[in-house]
Amino acid sequence: MGRSGPCPGRMAFVRWSTRLSVAFTKEESAETASETLLPDRPVSPHPNLVTAAGLQALERHLGEARAAYEAAQQIEDVNEKRRQSAVPLRDFRYFTERVRTAQLVPDPASAERVAFGSTVTFNRTDGRVQTYRIVGEDEADPKQGSISFVSPVARLLMGKAVGDVVGAGSQELEIVGIA
Numbered sequence: 001m002g003r004s005g006p007c008p009g010r011m012a013f014v015r016w017s018t019r020l021s022v023a024f025t026k027e028e029s030a031e032t033a034s035e036t037l038l039p040d041r042p043v044s045p046h047p048n049l050v051t052a053a054g055l056q057a058l059e060r061h062l063g064e065a066r067a068a069y070e071a072a073q074q075i076e077d078v079n080e081k082r083r084q085s086a087v088p089l090r091d092f093r094y095f096t097e098r099v100r101t102a103q104l105v106p107d108p109a110s111a112e113r114v115a116f117g118s119t120v121t122f123n124r125t126d127g128r129v130q131t132y133r134i135v136g137e138d139e140a141d142p143k144q145g146s147i148s149f150v151s152p153v154a155r156l157l158m159g160k161a162v163g164d165v166v167g168a169g170s171q172e173l174e175i176v177g178i179a
Contacts, residue, residue: 038086041094044137046150048101051117054139055102062095098138111178114157116149121177122157129176134158 050058068088075081108115114134121131132147134157140148147154156166157175165174 038090041090043094043097044150046137048098048103048136048138049105049116049149050102050136051105051107051139054136055099055104057139058095058099058102062092062099065089065091065095102136112161114160114175114178116158119145119179120157120175122173122175125172131177 065088069085069092072081072084072088075084105116107117111118114120116134119131119133121129123129132142132145132153134149134154135146137148137150140146140151149155149158153168153173156168156173160166160175162175162178165172167173
């Protein structure tokens, strides 16, 4: 005698086994899983221009991320392994992409005009004198004297010469040196 449709006993088993599978996981597993699913670091839509030092820094960060991920893989506790692997894995994906897309720009051949890689000194109308090197996005660190080529100030300065004045909001910047 044939029967159509699902077996009532099978459906009860599926409901029971679904509930059962949760019972056999650690309570923190769901929490750990959400901690380990980190979103990718955002990648800029701009060309990935880098100086020689910037490319070396990207490669160093890639190596550090790889080493941190490999160290995390040695952890025996599955949940802790996931936690410790999350950031290095995300960083590894990011730096792999940044190294892959890096466009090495040689140092400027001339100091007559501000270009990628130039160090430019300018006076602000408020009396401050600032010096920045124009570099790639990943190597920019204004506190250390470098700004990204896509920053508003760098965009204003690119192509300008000593003595040129550019407006930056309510400030004017006068270029006093290019190296």
